[in-house]
Amino acid sequence: MLAAMLLLVVALIATVWTYRVLVLPQTEGELRVSGLSAPVSISRDAHGIPTLRADNVEDLMFALGFVHAQDRLWQLETHRRIGSGQLAEAFGESALETDRFLRALGVRRTAQAQWEAVQGETRRVIEAYAAGINAFVEQHMDARPPEFLVLGLQPGRWEPADTLAWATMMAWDLGANWNAELIRMRLALSLPVQRIQELMPPYPGEQPLPLADYAALYRSLKVDGKLGQHALNAAPPSGIEGLGSNNWVVSGQRSETGHPLLANDPHLKLSAPALWYFARLEAPGFKVAGATMPGLPVVVLGQNEHIAWGFTNTGPDVQDLYLEEIHADDPALYRTPEGWARFETYEETIRVRGRPEVKLTVRATRHGPVISDAPSAGTDGLTGPREAPRYALAMRWTALDVPNTSVEAALAMNRASSVQSFIEAAALNIAPMQNMVVADREGRIGWVAAGRVPLRGPDHDLKGQVPAPGWEARYDWVGYLDPALTPREVDPARGWIATANQRIHGPDYPHYLGSEWALPYRQERIEALLQARQRHDLDSFAQMQADELSLATVKLMPFLRRAQSSHRLAAPVQALLAQFDGTMAAQRPEPLVFWAWSRHLTEGLLADEVGPELLERTMVGSRNYRDAVEGILARDDAWWCDDKRTPQVTESCQDQVDAAFHKALAELEALQGPDPARWQWGQAHQARAEHRPFSRVKALAPLFELRAPVGGDTYTVNVARVSLRADATTGERYLNEHGPSLRALYDVHDPSRSRVMHSSGQSGIVLSRHYHDFLERWTKVNYVPLWAPPQAQGPTLRLEPAR
Known part of the structure; x- marks a missing residue:
């Protein structure tokens, strides 16, 4: 009996060891793959950060897709399912509501239309990236990451439109003010506008926008307050209050080196693995390193041979909701300024794990998708009884425009050689709108708010603050702001630029961008620290990123x-x-x-x-x-x-x-x-990097999610946003699930000094040591080199074109 048990234990250990060998990425030797035109090398340093070298950019992005799939295949799968509204197929009925909302929003459907408009190098790059992901999957079906095994799933094929869908979902998280509109609408059913303005006040020092009495408007439209009790309860998370990022740049006159220095720490939801994946990409005429994001064939934030750049969220009002009146006798019609028009309709089929598939008819109006077609979404009850609604709620959003050149913009930024050429590239960005700071080797620094901004007419008396009657033409967008007219600054005399989601323009700038700014506490602290010393270095920048004064x-x-x-x-x-x-120290x-x-x-x-x-x-x-x-x-x-x-x-x-x-x-x-x-603050205020979906499985959460006690709060430069709501799974309050997803410090003149860190590790495979090896460094605000010296390069894998 004892011998049998020992044999069983040995067999189990051997099985786990064999599985671990097979599921972790091959990092040396040679592989033949279909889709390459020439060989590519992939060298990884001790931190698991790859350096990719190819003869052309298309092969380079093929290799990026390949390494993303090697290290982050489950993350890619979740990104694909989110963008296409296919979560319930994997996770069951608990994800059905989110799928309904995403199908109603039409993210994947719009992405396909956007893809059909993509041309030139951008099209070739996206196709090559998708081919790299699929090449890995096709050759490595024998050992899938643990999540696939536990859930009994196979990875889906990555299509080029999936890249555009994921880009849209990032814009959703960073550019959504629709829920603020819904909150005001819901509150207007019981509070006067004056009280709502006190509850959701304007930016410090400003007066409330002069708006029509929308509480009276909704009463006249007979929006029933009793039907709004569950409003927003099921809406996917969005909104910008509390979300944030920091960036700043100093010119040579304010740096110890005599050359520009740049810092950036974008604040996003913490996840295991992190949203970011570091990589170094090299091809003739193309050399860039920094933070990539699985699903996208670009370096989103980083440095090339000429410039470094960093983003914060601008938080513009790029979404408007419209109440669309439904014809009393024919629900296929809705009211427009020209009379009654027919809804566009789309039939959706949602597969649900362990349950029958769900059929869903979704609609669109001249403004955009009808989000109230998602049963139990955040709009439930606001638009009337579900069995005979009086109104539908439609969304107009810049990210759903066709064509969308945001990926083209990112590629052009990767190639930019100066502050000026970077700003020109940024003009192609549609969504999300970002405050982009940049510095170049010639000593120039700059900032531009880049993204598509809708224009509302002078007779728009709701100003995008609340849902508007869709049948009144005065509430339609009248065009877009010329990209050259967004706020910007180049080489200011003070020698520095900083943004932290605060209001980025003065009171004289027209009301183009809206009013959903973050409170200015981080910005004020950053400015104080920048001015506290005449010249900075990367070490002083690191101290700023670690600052916890609220x-x-x-x-x-x-x-x-x-x-x-x-x-x-x-x-x-x-x-x-x-x-x-x-x-806000963790131990206090x-x-x-x-x-x-x-x-x-x-x-x-x-x-x-x-x-x-x-x-x-x-x-x-x-x-x-x-x-x-x-x-x-x-x-x-x-x-x-x-x-x-x-x-x-x-x-x-x-x-x-x-x-x-x-x-x-x-x-x-x-x-x-x-x-x-x-x-101790840190005992309650733990940074929790959520694993999707195993953080919600009590037995699996300790194995897959990452936790660490942290200081800071929602308003410190070292942001650690405080969750006031009790966690649905554990009941904990004060958790930190949103913070510096990435920290980066760039020396433009001497890139070997540039350093970076993100919140988990390079690998998304829980059996890898690189799944969590960045976590301790991240909590201590330490870094790793962005550019690896030749002696730091580890094993090399060579990808050869299949014969």
């Missing part, structure tokens, strides 16, 4: 310090807070106290007016209402501070501050024990 916390701390409570821990906690300077208790207090305060001030369900839904992903809370406390606003659920008592703002403090103390004592000095 100016937003500093602003509200006087209110917290005045909080009173009968809780036995109130005095020792206030003693700690008396010395707190707003630095004060940041934990502050965020617990601010969460309870937000709920106490807003839940009675907004509704606890809507507040819980929107406090993360859409906005956290910090600007509203600041305004209420600054005004000592009795209307908001009174809890209207207790009519016999009129609560003051100080009452709310005190009650929130008491609740926070009780919560934290239960969470981390009776000694406040031992509470």
Whole structure:
């Protein structure tokens, strides 16, 4: 019996070892593959970062697709399924709602139309990239990554349109304000416009936009408030409040080297593996290194022989929602300024794992896809009874335009040789709109906000803030802003440029870009740190990227310090807070106290007016209402501070501050024990890199997702956005699931000094040491070299054209 068990254990170990050998990428030797015109070499350094060398750009991008498939095949599969709305086929009924929304939005259908318009080198590059992915899959069906085995799936074929669909989904995450429109519409069913403007206030120092009374408009249209209770509950995450990125660049006059230096840390949802994949690409006339993204055949952020560049999200208003009136007697018709028109219709079939397939008819109007055709999507109830709706809700969005030249723009940026040529290349970008900083070897620095911006006419009295009546021509877009007229700056006299999702133009610039800016705390801190020393180097830039002082916390701390409570821990906690300077260090208790207090305060001030369900839904992903809370406390606003659920008592703002403090103390004592000095922010505020889908499987989550305690918060330069909503799987609050997905520091004059880091590791295969070997460096704000010296190159795999 014992011998049999030993044999079984040995057999199991041998099987796992053999599987690991087969599933990890081949990194040396020679492979013959179909689709190449000439040999390609792939050399990997000790960090798993490949250097690809080819005789032409098409073969180079074939090799990039090949290595993406080697290391990130499951990630590519999820990207393909997201873009095509095919998640339920893999994950079952829990993903059906998302698929319905994506089919209604028509991402993959539009991507196919966009692909048919792509020409020239861009078309050849996208085709070569897809061929590289498929070449790997066809030759390596014997050992699929663990996710395929657990779920019993085979990788799908990557089509060129899948690249464009994934680019659109990135634009969705970075350019979506549609949910802010829906929030305002939902709130207008119970609040006047003035109160909504206080809840979702304008950028600091600005006045609210002069809008028509949209609350009265929706009453006149008979949008039933009782039908809006589940609004937004199921909408895919989007919105820009709390999302962010930082970039800055200094000229030679402000650097220790006498040449420009550039820093960038884009903030995205943390995932395992990370969204980014480092690579170095070399072909005659083409040499670039940096962060690629599986699914796209370009270096998205990086450096070539002449320039370095970095992005932050601009956050423009590039989406408008329209209420389309449906004909009372013929639901195939909707109202337009010229009369009744017929909906375009598309039949969709969604395969659902373990369940019968689902048939779905989706529609489009002259404005775009009808997103309310997705049952139970975030629009449920806002457009009338589902069995006989009075309105449909359609979306106009720049990313769905045909043609779309964003990939062409990225390729041109990879080739750019100067600040000027980079800005010219950026003019081709459609979506997402980004604040692009750039520096070149000639010593110039620049910035341009690049992306397609819709123009709204002067009689558009809703200004894209809320869904508009689709049958009124005055709410239609009247064109697009000339790309040469977007905000930009080249070689400013101060010697530096920085962006952090703040308002990027002055009050005199026309209202082209909208008003959904992030609060300016990160920008203010970056500017202070840039001006704190006359000359910077990459080490000072690294210190800036690690900075954890929260100016937003500093602003509200006087209110917290005045909080009173009968809780036995109130005095020792206030003693700690008396010395707190707003630095959100992971090992300290004060940041934990502050965020617990601010969460309870937000709920106490807003839940009675907004509704606890809507507040819980929107406090993360859409906005956290910090600007509203600041305004209420600054005004000592009795209307908001009174809890209207207790009519016999009129609560003051100080009452709310005190009650929130008491609740926070009780919560934290239960969470981390009776000694406040031992509470730690990082114990609750853990960076969690979610694995799709195994983070939602309790037994598998510890194996596949990545976690680490971190400091910072939503408003620090070292961003670690705080999730106020309880996690659906674990119940945890204050998790950090959105942060610096990538950090990069570039020396344009001496690229060997450039350094980068992302949040997981190069591999997406959990059995690889490169699955998580960047995590510790990332948490400590350390880096690896962007360009590897010759002696650092490891084993080389040679791809040969098949005979």
